[in-house]
């Protein structure tokens with residue numbers, strides 16, 4: 001077990017958002033967190049990444065409480081791509097990716113040869129070397145998302161965490177990003193943890209899912225176990241049909257209009 005989330009209650013000021021959440025994440029997992037808007041998915045990631053302290057409970061990584069890590073140590077263990085990142089300042093793609101190397105730099109924050117090599121390696125891996133010198137603000141949404149992922153990868157952590165990495169992307173770019181994350185999971189031994197709104201993408205790519213309902217775990221397990229129509233209909237308050245993808249055999253969820261007879 002690489003991550004143990006134990007009986008977490010957390011929120012903001014006095015408002016409890018997460019209520020007694022427990023889940024275990026294995027090293028090999030491609031772990032998806034799903035649930036309605038505002039149910040606490042991002043809050044759970046913030047607790048996991050030690051950005052907010054829980055009211056109760058704790059998070060262990062490799063058996064060690066996350067509170068016992070120094071900031072630099074933690075940044076070499078787990079990297080996080082939040083849902084919103086300000087990219088309004090003008091940086092080239094390679095400069096922007098270099099920010100991910102901060103945990104490895106000395107007090108003066110001058111990149112070493114290793115830092116430059118790490119940036120080149122990630123750009124090669126993601127096939128983005130050709131726009132290394134472009135301004136990040138000139139990129140399309142899909143290109144920018146790959147650069148954000150590059151900044152996470154250059155941090156060279158075993159655990160990578162993404163808050164809705166595919167929002168605003170078309171189905172082609174969404175699949176491209178998820179394939180990259182799947183490769184990182186399967187070929188580079190990274191533990192991938194992400195939130196997703198697209199239940200079909202979650203069903204297709206995630207090895208394990210947790211469905212959050214009003215800040216609590218409704219169900220966790222394989223995609224087949226979690227994406228059952230009863231839970232999905234109740235949690236999302238809508239009508240759906242769940243089928244198996246004829247090629248991958250993984251579950252996908254089809255919405256049904258209220259005007260259709262059942």
Ligand SMILES: Nc1ncnc2c1ncn2[C@@H]1O[C@H](COP(=O)(O)OP(=O)(O)OP(=O)(O)O)[C@@H](O)[C@H]1O
Nearest residue numbers: 012013017035036037038039040041042043044195
């Ligand atoms: N910084 C904050 N301060 C106060 N309340 C917050 C803060 N961030 C989130 N919340 C509240 O916590 C609740 C859960 O938010 P969270 O972002 O974790 O949900 P989510 O499931 O990720 O939502 P979405 O799918 O819409 O991104 C919401 O009611 C939200 O308004």
